[in-house]
Amino acid sequence: MNLQRINEIIDGTIRLDCSSFHDYTNAFASDLMSDVLRFQMEKTVLITGLCTIQAIRTAEIINISCIIFGRGKQVTEEMLILAKEHRISIVVSGATVFEIAGKLYQNGLKPIPR
Amino acid sequence: MKMHYDIEGGNFSAAGRASSEIKKTLKQFNIAPALVRRIAIALYEAEVNVVAHAWKGTMNVDLTPEGINVVVEDEGPGIEDIGKAMEEGFSTASDRVRQMGFGAGMGLPNIRKNCDEMYLSSTPGVGTRLEIKVYFGASSVCESCHRNFPAE
Numbered sequence: 001m002n003l004q005r006i007n008e009i010i011d012g013t014i015r016l017d018c019s020s021f022h023d024y025t026n027a028f029a030s031d032l033m034s035d036v037l038r039f040q041m042e043k044t045v046l047i048t049g050l051c052t053i054q055a056i057r058t059a060e061i062i063n064i065s066c067i068i069f070g071r072g073k074q075v076t077e078e079m080l081i082l083a084k085e086h087r088i089s090i091v092v093s094g095a096t097v098f099e100i101a102g103k104l105y106q107n108g109l110k111p112i113p114r
Numbered sequence: 115m116k117m118h119y120d121i122e123g124g125n126f127s128a129a130g131r132a133s134s135e136i137k138k139t140l141k142q143f144n145i146a147p148a149l150v151r152r153i154a155i156a157l158y159e160a161e162v163n164v165v166a167h168a169w170k171g172t173m174n175v176d177l178t179p180e181g182i183n184v185v186v187e188d189e190g191p192g193i194e195d196i197g198k199a200m201e202e203g204f205s206t207a208s209d210r211v212r213q214m215g216f217g218a219g220m221g222l223p224n225i226r227k228n229c230d231e232m233y234l235s236s237t238p239g240v241g242t243r244l245e246i247k248v249y250f251g252a253s254s255v256c257e258s259c260h261r262n263f264p265a266e
Contacts, residue, residue: 031215032215032216032218032220033214033215033216034159034215034216034218034220034221034224035218035220036215037155037158037159037220037224038220038224038227048215050214050215052126052213052214052215053126053127054126054129054130054162054214054215054216055215057129057130057134057158058130058158058215060130060134060137061130061133061134061137061154061155061158062151062154062155063151078127086134
């Protein structure tokens with residue numbers, strides 16, 4: 001699933017499109033960055049309500065190339081600059097993390113392997 | 115190859131910069147992606163720990179064809195009970211740290227999981243020293259890249 005399709009499903013807004021990657025197969029939802037760092041995140045979209053510079057930095061460290069910020073969070077310019085530097089696409093949505101995860105699951109994204 | 119980074123306590127905007135730079139360097143030397151991932155996670159957790167708990171710290175990296183050795187030292191409150199600090203879920207982090215998505219007591223166990231050797235010592239009221247080693251192994255660096263690896 002590519003970035004455009006993900007955005008369409010959750011009715012979000014793409015704030016930054018760095019999509020060189022077109023085959024997202026998994027999604028992971030968490031506001032706890034230490035938990036994000038505990039799993040394999042290849043081909044995975046991160047869904048979070050934690051809208052801080054650390055969400056971007058964590059994604060970079062664990063090789064996540066797309067973050068969806070839920071609950072209507074505002075992404076700062078500083079976050080966008082860091083995301084662009086590391087080619088991480090940013091999508092925002094007013095929906096809750098639960099709703100975003102549900103819609104993506106319904107449309108075929110899988111949980112990460114445990 | 116040796117690298118040195120200063121880490122500023124409390125500065126969450128900069129937290130992860132050193133780990134990110136080291137990750138970039140490891141990728142440039144074509145270290146196996148799985149190893150780069152493990153090292154980046156361990157260093158990032160260690161760096162966030164300094165930012166979250168200490169006043170200031172340093173990260174010193176020694177990169178050789180055999181592996182990476184990283185020493186993270188800080189000046190700060192130290193750790194009262196290292197055994198307890200290594201337990202999953204134990205944390206003394208402030209609310210501010212938790213708002214940043216950390217402080218759930220996963221950091222040190224996550225570091226241990228991602229390195230081959232880990233040595234932690236601390237003097238309460240003075241600071242903490244963490245040493246991490248990850249060995250690259252024979253198959254982790256390709257022959258041509260190995261030749262380009264920087265000499266010590």
